[in-house]
Amino acid sequence: MDISLMAVSLPKLLSATVVTLKLLTLSLFFGLIIGLIFAILRLNKNPFINKFAYAYSYVFRGTPLLVQIFIIYFGLGQIEYFRATFLWVIFKEPYWCAIIAFALNTGAYTSEILRSAFETIKPGIIEAGKSLGISNKIIFYKIQIPVAIRQSLPAYGNEIILMMKGTSLASTVTIMDLTGVAKHIVSTTYKPLEVFLLAGSIYLFMTFLIHNLIKYLEKKYSFQ
Amino acid sequence: MDLLSFGKTGWGDELFYATLMTIAVSITALLIGFLFSVIFTPLKLSNNKFLNFIANSYTTVIRGVPELLVIYLFFFGGSGAIMYVASIFGYFEYIEINAFITGSLAIGIISGAYSTEVFRGAIQSVDKGQFEACKVLGLKKHIYFLKVIMPQMLRLAIPNLSNVWQITLKDTSLISVTGLVEIMRQSYIAAGSTRDPLFFYSFAAVLYLMLTYLSMKLINRLEVKYSRGF
Numbered sequence: 041m042d043i044s045l046m047a048v049s050l051p052k053l054l055s056a057t058v059v060t061l062k063l064l065t066l067s068l069f070f071g072l073i074i075g076l077i078f079a080i081l082r083l084n085k086n087p088f089i090n091k092f093a094y095a096y097s098y099v100f101r102g103t104p105l106l107v108q109i110f111i112i113y114f115g116l117g118q119i120e121y122f123r124a125t126f127l128w129v130i131f132k133e134p135y136w137c138a139i140i141a142f143a144l145n146t147g148a149y150t151s152e153i154l155r156s157a158f159e160t161i162k163p164g165i166i167e168a169g170k171s172l173g174i175s176n177k178i179i180f181y182k183i184q185i186p187v188a189i190r191q192s193l194p195a196y197g198n199e200i201i202l203m204m205k206g207t208s209l210a211s212t213v214t215i216m217d218l219t220g221v222a223k224h225i226v227s228t229t230y231k232p233l234e235v236f237l238l239a240g241s242i243y244l245f246m247t248f249l250i251h252n253l254i255k256y257l258e259k260k261y262s263f264q
Numbered sequence: 265m266d267l268l269s270f271g272k273t274g275w276g277d278e279l280f281y282a283t284l285m286t287i288a289v290s291i292t293a294l295l296i297g298f299l300f301s302v303i304f305t306p307l308k309l310s311n312n313k314f315l316n317f318i319a320n321s322y323t324t325v326i327r328g329v330p331e332l333l334v335i336y337l338f339f340f341g342g343s344g345a346i347m348y349v350a351s352i353f354g355y356f357e358y359i360e361i362n363a364f365i366t367g368s369l370a371i372g373i374i375s376g377a378y379s380t381e382v383f384r385g386a387i388q389s390v391d392k393g394q395f396e397a398c399k400v401l402g403l404k405k406h407i408y409f410l411k412v413i414m415p416q417m418l419r420l421a422i423p424n425l426s427n428v429w430q431i432t433l434k435d436t437s438l439i440s441v442t443g444l445v446e447i448m449r450q451s452y453i454a455a456g457s458t459r460d461p462l463f464f465y466s467f468a469a470v471l472y473l474m475l476t477y478l479s480m481k482l483i484n485r486l487e488v489k490y491s492r493g494f
Binding site for chain 2 (some may be wrong): 226
């Protein structure tokens with residue numbers, strides 16, 4: 041064990057952790073919006089719309105995240121027409137490509153989580169709202185969404201942790217996140233054990249924090 | 265379509281073998297994972313605090329750390345560790361470990377953490393009365409586990425094991441960073457030499473989708489088989 045190397049690389053790894061956290065929060069933010077939209081589409085009566093939403097979540101859940109990142113980062117740049125559009129400003133940056141891939145991926149899982157939460161809401165709650173004369177729109181925004189969010193908290197907490205681990209794939213498209221920096225240090229010092237153990241502990245600490253945050257939220261918003 | 269033809273000009277045969285490699289790594293990793301869960305599930309369920317602690321640290325650490333990092337640790341640290349052990353025994357040559365073995369071992373350890381949790385949950389959900397009945401009947405411990413608890417546990421475990429299988433299958437794509445030629449690596453090579461990444465990565469996605477779809481069909485059959493009588 042090379043303790044001095046660990047001491048030297050810790051500040052570098054910690055500043056890379058900020059990149060990881062930024063990737064995580066941005067992807068979760070966009071992923072939640074995408075997930076909510078697709079969960080609502082899944083509940084749509086129109087078979088064409090809900091099949092489309094199902095296909096989206098099936099494809100993104102059935103393929104590895106690595107393939108998704110590579111298609112978006114290496115693949116899309118190949119289309120001449122695409123490069124001429126204003127979107128190219130975003131898609132030429134590996135950082136945004138990674139965030140788009142992560143957001144689409146976590147969006148697919150989130151849509152499944154929210155859909156099952158919407159489906160398991162007790163009909164009595166909605167009927168109670170209706171019998172009080174509350175409009176459908178307000179029932180949806182003020183009753184269904186909060187209850188669904190509460191019900192999906194445990195599953196969503198898992199998804200946050202999975203996504204946090206997923207951000208390590210950003211290092212494959214040249215982003216210097218926690219894994220990227222750890223790998224860089226290893227390739228210059230050739231001390232894999234020390235550096236990867238340190239990076240692993242930082243990830244583990246983040247998992248621990250997220251896990252406890254979700255537990256706290258679950259308690260806070262429980263129905264009792 | 266020319267790109268996918270078999271033979272020298274196309275990538276069809278290469279991708280076909282790469283798909284077989286992905287399947288081989290996934291199955292090996294899943295089996296290694298089962299081996300780990302056979303060891304760690306009893307530790308998790310035991311009354312000994314220390315054994316509990318070991319099993320819990322295994323599942324918590326592995327499930328809390330990115331898969332890619334575990335693979336890097338194995339790939340970069342693996343040969344170093346083995347060479348260190350070998351140097352104790354007086355062997356100082358450079359040892360390179362096979363990418364297939366390191367890869368499936370790394371994925372297997374990850375997969376094992378998930379399947380340990382699944383088996384633990386399944387055993388705990390078997391009705392308490394079944395355990396008591398076995399004790400009352402005076403069945404030997406290994407018989408009552410194999411003949412009574414195991415069949416009931418499998419029925420409960422199979423739906424979740426199919427999730428573990430999916431996770432394992434998708435995780436194998438990460439081994440491509442170590443140079444093992446599976447679907448992802450082969451697509452990377454093909455994309456590099458034809459300058460057509462969009463096509464090859466999309467095709468890789470289709471291959472993975474096909475594998476997940478087919479394995480789900482197969483697992484559903486197993487599920488029906490093991491749920492007989494319920």
